[in-house]
Amino acid sequence: MRLADLATPTLLLDRARLEANCIRMRDRCRALAVGLRPHMKTLKSIDAARIAIDPTHGGIAVSTLKEAEYFADHGIADIQLAVCITADKLPRAAALSRRIPCFSCFVGGADAANAVAAFAAAEGVPLRVWIEVDSGQHRTGTAPDGEELIAIARVLAGSPAQLAGVATHAGHSYDQRSCGAIAAIAEEERSAVTGAAQRLREAGFTIEGVSAGSTPTAVHTRSGAGLTELRPGVYMAGDLFQAAIGSHGADDIAVSVLSTVISHGRDPDRLILDAGALALSKDRSTAALEGGDLGYGLIADPAGQRVYGDLVVTGVNQEHGEVAIADRAVFARLPIGVRVAVFPNHACMTTAMHDRYIVMEDGRPVGIWAKTGGW
Amino acid sequence: MRLADLATPTLLLDRARLEANCIRMRDRCRALAVGLRPHMKTLKSIDAARIAIDPTHGGIAVSTLKEAEYFADHGIADIQLAVCITADKLPRAAALSRRIPCFSCFVGGADAANAVAAFAAAEGVPLRVWIEVDSGQHRTGTAPDGEELIAIARVLAGSPAQLAGVATHAGHSYDQRSCGAIAAIAEEERSAVTGAAQRLREAGFTIEGVSAGSTPTAVHTRSGAGLTELRPGVYMAGDLFQAAIGSHGADDIAVSVLSTVISHGRDPDRLILDAGALALSKDRSTAALEGGDLGYGLIADPAGQRVYGDLVVTGVNQEHGEVAIADRAVFARLPIGVRVAVFPNHACMTTAMHDRYIVMEDGRPVGIWAKTGGW
Numbered sequence: 001m002r003l004a005d006l007a008t009p010t011l012l013l014d015r016a017r018l019e020a021n022c023i024r025m026r027d028r029c030r031a032l033a034v035g036l037r038p039h040m041k042t043l044k045s046i047d048a049a050r051i052a053i054d055p056t057h058g059g060i061a062v063s064t065l066k067e068a069e070y071f072a073d074h075g076i077a078d079i080q081l082a083v084c085i086t087a088d089k090l091p092r093a094a095a096l097s098r099r100i101p102c103f104s105c106f107v108g109g110a111d112a113a114n115a116v117a118a119f120a121a122a123e124g125v126p127l128r129v130w131i132e133v134d135s136g137q138h139r140t141g142t143a144p145d146g147e148e149l150i151a152i153a154r155v156l157a158g159s160p161a162q163l164a165g166v167a168t169h170a171g172h173s174y175d176q177r178s179c180g181a182i183a184a185i186a187e188e189e190r191s192a193v194t195g196a197a198q199r200l201r202e203a204g205f206t207i208e209g210v211s212a213g214s215t216p217t218a219v220h221t222r223s224g225a226g227l228t229e230l231r232p233g234v235y236m237a238g239d240l241f242q243a244a245i246g247s248h249g250a251d252d253i254a255v256s257v258l259s260t261v262i263s264h265g266r267d268p269d270r271l272i273l274d275a276g277a278l279a280l281s282k283d284r285s286t287a288a289l290e291g292g293d294l295g296y297g298l299i300a301d302p303a304g305q306r307v308y309g310d311l312v313v314t315g316v317n318q319e320h321g322e323v324a325i326a327d328r329a330v331f332a333r334l335p336i337g338v339r340v341a342v343f344p345n346h347a348c349m350t351t352a353m354h355d356r357y358i359v360m361e362d363g364r365p366v367g368i369w370a371k372t373g374g375w
Numbered sequence: 376m377r378l379a380d381l382a383t384p385t386l387l388l389d390r391a392r393l394e395a396n397c398i399r400m401r402d403r404c405r406a407l408a409v410g411l412r413p414h415m416k417t418l419k420s421i422d423a424a425r426i427a428i429d430p431t432h433g434g435i436a437v438s439t440l441k442e443a444e445y446f447a448d449h450g451i452a453d454i455q456l457a458v459c460i461t462a463d464k465l466p467r468a469a470a471l472s473r474r475i476p477c478f479s480c481f482v483g484g485a486d487a488a489n490a491v492a493a494f495a496a497a498e499g500v501p502l503r504v505w506i507e508v509d510s511g512q513h514r515t516g517t518a519p520d521g522e523e524l525i526a527i528a529r530v531l532a533g534s535p536a537q538l539a540g541v542a543t544h545a546g547h548s549y550d551q552r553s554c555g556a557i558a559a560i561a562e563e564e565r566s567a568v569t570g571a572a573q574r575l576r577e578a579g580f581t582i583e584g585v586s587a588g589s590t591p592t593a594v595h596t597r598s599g600a601g602l603t604e605l606r607p608g609v610y611m612a613g614d615l616f617q618a619a620i621g622s623h624g625a626d627d628i629a630v631s632v633l634s635t636v637i638s639h640g641r642d643p644d645r646l647i648l649d650a651g652a653l654a655l656s657k658d659r660s661t662a663a664l665e666g667g668d669l670g671y672g673l674i675a676d677p678a679g680q681r682v683y684g685d686l687v688v689t690g691v692n693q694e695h696g697e698v699a700i701a702d703r704a705v706f707a708r709l710p711i712g713v714r715v716a717v718f719p720n721h722a723c724m725t726t727a728m729h730d731r732y733i734v735m736e737d738g739r740p741v742g743i744w745a746k747t748g749g750w
Contacts, residue, residue, distance in 0.1 A: 007440070008463070009750055041693060063694045065382070083694055086637045086649070087712050088383065108638055111711045139695055140638040140647050171692060262461045263483055263515040272515050274461070278727050279750070282657045317546060318416060318723050319438045319458055320514055336486045337462050348693050352653050352728070355749055374730055375384055375654070 001358075001365045003302055003339060008260045009279035011354035012341055013048075013369065014304050015361050017254035018236055022052045024248075025218065025235050029054065032224030037061050037080060037211065039233030042348045045357060045371040046074040052236055059102065061231040065092045068103065070372035077101045080211070082167065082231060084108040084132060084140045087115040094125045104128035104164045108140040113152040117159035126160045130167040130211060131200075135192035136185065137171040144168075144196035153205045165209025165228070166200065168193040173216040177289070179246050186221035189213070194226030219247045237347035240294050241285040250306070255351060256341035258302055258358065259321065261334050269328055273313065273321035275342055280316060281349035296321065297342035297350075303363030304341055308333070313342055376733075376740045378677055378714060383635045384654035386729035387716060388423075388744065389679050390736050392629035393611055397427045399623075400593065400610050404429065407599030412436050412455060412586065414608030417723045418630075420732060420746040421449040427611055434477065436606040440467045443478065445747035452476045455586070457542065457606060459483040459507060459515045462490040469500045479503035479539045483515040488527040492534035501535045505542040505586060506575075510567035511560065512546040519543075519571035528580045540584025540603070541575065543568040548591040552664070554621050561596035564588070569601030594622045612722035615669050616660040625681070630726060631716035633677055633733065634696065639706050646709055648688065648696035650717055655691060656724035671696065672717035672725075678738030679716055683708070688717055 022038075029036040035057035040049050044067055049060055059078030062068045068079050069092070077100055085093055085105040096103040107113050107129045120127045131152050132141035142148045156163050170189035176182045189212045197207045213230035224230070234242055238253040259275035277296075286294040295312035311330070315322040321342070325331075334340065344350035357369040397413075404411040410432035415424050419442055424435055434453030437443045443454050444467070452475055460468055460480040471478040482488050482504045495502045506527050507516035517523045531538050545564035551557045564587045572582045588605035599605070609617055613628040634650035652671075661669040670687035686705070690697040696717070700706075709715065719725035732744040 004463070007467070007750060083649070084637050084647075086635055088379070088635055092382070109711070112637075115712075134640075138640055138643065138645075139692065139697065140640070260461055260463055262459050262487075265509075265513055265515070268513065270513075272459075274458070277658075277724060282659075282724060283652075284657075317514065322514065336484070337490075349652060349657060353749075374728075375382055 003365055006258060006358060006365060008258050008339065009275040010258050011351060011357050012256045012258050012302070012360050013357035014254045015359050017238070017252055018048065019051055021236050021238060021248065021252055021254060025232060026054055028218065029230055032221065034224035034227045035229040037229045037231040038236065039082065039231045040067060040071065042233045042237050042351060043371065044351065044373060045369050046071065047369040048236060049076060057229060061233070064375050065089060066375050067372055068096055072096055072100045079103050080130070081105040082169070085112060085116065087119070090115065090119045093127060094119070094123055097125050097127050102128065104130055106130050106132040106167060107152060108132040109142055110148055110151055110155065113155040116161050117155050120159045120161040124160060126162050128162045128164045129156060130164045130209065131196070133166055133168045133192055133196045135168040135170050135189040137169065139171060141168060144192040149196055149199060150203050153200050153203065157205065163205060163207070165207050165211060166193050166196045167211035170212070170214055170217050173214050176216070177245065179220050182216045182220040182245070183222055186217035189217050190221065190223060190225070190227060197226065215242060215247050216245060234347050237351065239347040240298055240343055240345050244286060244289050244292050253304070253343045255347050256300060256304060256343050257297070257350060258339055258341055261336050261338050261340065264331050264336060269325045271323040271325060271330065271334055273323065273340065274319065276318050276320045277316040278318055278353055280313065280321060280342060280344060281346065281353055282316065283344070283346040283349040285345040294345065297344050299323065300341045300343055302339050302341050378740055381633060381733060381740060383633050383714065384650040385633050386726060386732050387631045387633050387677070387735050388732035389629045390734050392613070392627055393423065394426055396611050396613060396623065396627055396629060400607060401429055403593065404605055407596065409599035409602045410604040412604045412606040413611065414457065414606045415442060415446065417608045417612050417726060418746065419726065419748060420744050421446065422744040423611060424451065432604060436608070439750050440464060441750050442747055443471055447471055447475045454478050455505070456480040457544070459487060460491065461487060462494070465490065465494045468502060469494070469498055472500050472502050477503065479505055481505050481507040481542060482527060483507040484517055485523055485526055485530065488530040491536050492530050495534045495536040499535060501537050503537045503539045504531060505539045505584065508541055508543045508567055508571045510543040510545050510564040512544065514546060516543060519567040524571055524574060525578050528575050528578065532580065538580060538582070540582050540586060541568050541571045542586035544587070545589055545592050548589050551591070552620065554595050557591045557595040557620070558597055561592035562598070564592050565596065565598060565600070565602060572601065590617060590622050591620060609722055612726065614722040615673055615718055615720050619661060619664050619667050628679070628718045630722050631675060631679060631718050632672070632725065633714055633716055636709050636711050636713050636715065639711060644700045644703055646698040646700060646705065648698065648715070649694065650696045651694045652691040653693055653728055655688065655696060655717060655719060656721065656728055657691065658719070658721040658724040660720040669720065672719050674698065675716045675718055677714050677716050
């Protein structure tokens with residue numbers, strides 16, 4: 001396999017960076033004395049999961065039933081669907097419960113708990129569920145200090161469903177712009193979910209699992225006390241946004257989109273790439289960072305080296321990316337036909353646009369990893 | 376197949392609306408006395424292509440080699456890859472030229488023309504190419520009044536490559552906000568490409584094909600004089616942005632994302648859907664329309680009726696859509712577990728996130744159409 005033979009646009013994955021990112025997060029969790037449950041919603045690949053899984057924990061998290069089914073097909077025994085379940089999704093969840101030793105999902109309110117309890121009873125399936133609590137993002141989950149929390153546990157206890165534990169996700173950590181502010185969110189996340197666990201225990205329930213985490217809070221939290229696991233995801237890939245908010249270094253980004261320069265234009269001076277809105281996604285996360293707008297992605301060489309300064313994709317159409325240039329000398333450095341890599345704003349959005357990874361080692365393609373996608 | 380059994384999120388396609396949209400565009404082109412070459416980059420489905428194809432023309436346009444290969448696999452004889460080709464893509468283009476009667480691609484500059492000519496000579500393949508001219512979008516294509524235009528034709532004439540004609544795409548029509556302004560862009564588009572054809576004819580070249588078009592310019596142009604074909608695409612699906620700029624009516628949108636309400640939240644009051652950034656895309660086209668911001672999509676019922684007023688998806692995470700509500704009465708109308716359809720801002724972005732269509736007739740699912748995607 002040669003770089004020149006790859007059809008573009010295509011998704012690259014730097015194996016050494018992926019491994020380093022995974023080791024760093026495992027070390028981080030070990031230092032916090034919590035298990036690591038890598039969230040595979042970003043990379044959606046069994047090969048990546050095998051590198052990311054914490055051998056002292058063994059499990060993963062996923063964001064869709066299709067991901068869960070894919071990882072079950074590949075032999076993963078402990079899969080947590082970290083999204084609130086609803087009645088329509090229970091048959092597929094039950095099938096997963098029967099197929100693998102430890103499938104679990106989230107329940108975020110009394111309605112869902114009733115649906116799970118009724119289904120578990122009718123089908124005789126001991127569905128494992130985590131009660132999701134809201135630690136401040138105000139997206140899903142019950143209040144950690146509300147009456148509903150205890151009511152959910154009671155409903156589940158009166159059915160064949162099993163209570164796996166309590167879980168939360170402080171997704172609003174992405175909105176913070178300093179390590180200190182993220183650490184404060186991490187503490188809210190930790191105290192919400194450990195407080196909920198404590199209340200449930202005091203009410204007589206056995207709570208084994210206490211699950212929290214996002215990449216920013218996992219990196220910046222000052223304590224893992226009371227938590228049994230963290231479930232960050234995007235850290236494996238890294239991206240421009242996570243680098244900007246301090247989740248990892250600028251040279252830790254393991255995914256990029258290989259693209260070909262297909263045209264030079266003048267008036268205004270610009271390069272046109274064959275990676276547009278579909279190959280890169282329309283995510284503009286870095287636009288929200290003061291002074292840190294990196295357009296639709298930052299241009300590097302195919303080995304992932306930032307040799308083109310601050311050249312970014314300034315505009316996208318469906319299959320075209322436009323790179324505004326200030327100096328025509330760039331035309332000579334990036335002639336028509338040359339390949340570049342584009343680091344994404346948000347890896348989760350960009351990887352979802354592709355159905356495979358070209359695995360890179362030392363700047364050379366060495367293999368292809370399949371991935372899943374969709375629902 | 377019952378609506379209640381469909382796994383969400385999933386992509387719906389209203390067959391009657393698709394057919395009406397296709398008939399309207401065929402009638403429009405007939406009135407302009409130009410052929411219609413439907414651009415399949417939006418729907419990427421052979422079933423949709425069979426409805427969209429103009430029987431007096433027979434061809435389609437596509438935006439990637441993978442789309443071209445998919446439609447060739449399904450028997451389409453005339454496929455135009457409406458994107459500038461580069462040297463690395465020529466082997467796949469040549470294979471298509473050998474497989475189907477009429478495959479063609481774009482050449483937008485002298486470099487690409489030289490590559491095509493050299494490849495055609497070396498491989499003995501009569502690759503058909505359209506010279507792309509820039510009609511004002513300043514993305515790709517040579518100037519219609521420049522010397523390069525004639526030079527490209529000379530290079531191609533001296534090789535086994537065949538000159539299919541001249542083509543352009545006034546993508547900047549999307550930036551206009553009135554029918555009159557779009558009509559003016561359409562006239563620039565038409566005059567640029569017909570002017571280029573005239574110059575080439577005066578220089579002694581035979582120019583049969585003169586191809587232009589986008590959905591807005593096809594709808595609003597006042598003349599097809601000198602054009603042989605228009606190649607709009609998004610009109611088949613329609614979307615909130617195209618409705619807002621007058622390409623079609625508010626009730627002509629044929630694609631939507633079926634989603635389930637998975638949670639009710641208070642403080643702030645909100646519904647949470649299982650369609651997030653991956654199911655809807657992060658396209659925010661309507662945010663650019665003064666007073667017309669429809670968030671990440673407008674909520675309808677699964678039959679595509681706008682029964683929920685101006686309820687829109689106000690925020691997205693990867694697998695969650697948030698719908699801010701002003702009145703808690705909405706909770707009773709949209710209980711947890713109910714299905715809604717979300718009309719997209721930009722159909723091309725949203726369809727690309729899915730690998731199939733659930734075909735709807737009279738508000739009921741009646742079949743599944745496969746689609747392609749990727750590169």
